[in-house]
Amino acid sequence: MTTAKSSKVPTSRLARFGSLASLASRVAGGMLAEGARQLAQGQKPALQQVLLTPANAKRVTQQLAHMRGAAMKLGQLLSMDAGDLLPPALSGILAQLRAHGSPMLPAQLAAVLKQEWGADWQRQFSHFSFAPLAAASIGQVHAANHDNGRPLAVKIQYPGISTSIDSDVDNVATLLRISGLLPQGLAIDPLLAEAKQQLHQEADYLQEARYLQRYQQLLAADQRFLLPELYPELSSRHILTMGFVDGVALDELSRQPQTLRDGVMSDLFELLFLEIFSFRLVQTDPNFANYRYNLATNQLVLLDFGACRDYSPTVSDGYRQLFRGLLQQDQSIQLQALQQIGYFGTDIVPAQQQAVLDLVSLAAEPLQQAVYDFAASDLAPRMRDAGLQLSTRLRYWHTPPVDALFLHRKMAGLFLLAKQLQAKVSVRALLEPFL
DSSP: OOOOOOOOOOOSHHHHHHHHHHHHHHHHHHHHHHHHHHHHTTOOOOHHHHHSOHHHHHHHHHHHHHHOHHHHHHHHHHHHHSGGGSOHHHHHHHHHTTTOOOOOOHHHHHHHHHHHHOTTGGGGEEEEOSSOSEEOSSEEEEEEEETTSOEEEEEEEOTTTTTSHHHHHHHHHHHHHHTTOSOTTOOOHHHHHHHHHHHHHHTOHHHHHHHHHHHHHHTTTOTTEEOOOBOGGGOOSSEEEEEOOOOEEGGGGGGSOHHHHHHHHHHHHHHHHIIIIIIOEEEOOOOGGGEEEETTTTEEEEOOOTTEEEOOHHHHHHHHHHHHHHHHTOHHHHHHHHHHHTOOOTTOOHHHHHHHHHHHHHHTGGGGSSSEESTTOOHHHHHHHHHHHHHHTSOOOOOOOHHHHHHHHHHHHHHHHHHHTTOEEOHHHHHGGGO
């Protein structure tokens, strides 16, 4: 159950813009105070030093978390997708948003339930808990019991979120741009457009319900995975009602035997390869909270399907060719595959292209060993250093195609989870049957 303090979600566009304007003024005030302090000490203040003070970092994090929705989600996306290109302090601010969310006030929640289900909505339940189990960027989850006694998980969207997506994304992007914190050459417009599209999709709970049903069909014969039952009669565009599925958070598995942790990560990597090559449908959100583990049935619980993405045969086959080239350590095959995926811009120079190939080869390190020990790996900082060198020394700010960008987020999330669980996985053996 979440212990975050409740607060009212600002619903109107004017109120949400006012929240960002208030944030900008308070950050500016903090900048002036820090600049004056440094001048008094005989120091020449630098922009990033006066902007990214601990107090300002707290202001940004709290305000975006208070707004929820696109404001919070864009911070999450930037922290995942451009984290290596941003100043460390800003990356730290945005990364906190991946775990922070405050629930709406009970009165606001009651108004949402009445609007969606009618004045007598409680007749459909033998119990409904107003204390949320979890709160995130788009909505919060509540435990309930159907009038037939079955336990339910009810996902309720924050009011006004779906109608504020475009303006929120534009306003937060403007705030980041005028702050001078984003690199001059970093083209974030494709990312912003994709953020809007993804957020509109995630805010449509009927779309998420359809993705849940597709995964239920695709994994019906695979007993390793457990998915919640959908209750369509209690679902709408802003409420998603599912059967409650018991399980522990995956990070709690760190106390379980090595074989169990290895098995969980092996199943997740194999599921990713199924998604890319067989389903051509990928759940792209790497948040650990989207998975749980049922210790009684030894099944992986898959919970969230809002960030699903369909992949074309061209992109799917491009990744198949890319992995083949990586296993064979043949950069000519890798280059052709990356071009098929749409990775390179027309303005790339040979040195930049080679650096990208080297970065991709580095990322494939888990494929080059029979069993990869994620606990002992220092691949993440080496990838960060290589990415920084590509963007700074070679001045390559090219944003990857959005299909690749979201898929790489999922891969990076699995890597981080495997490291947290100290898993040892034969990634190559899991991949080879799909090639």
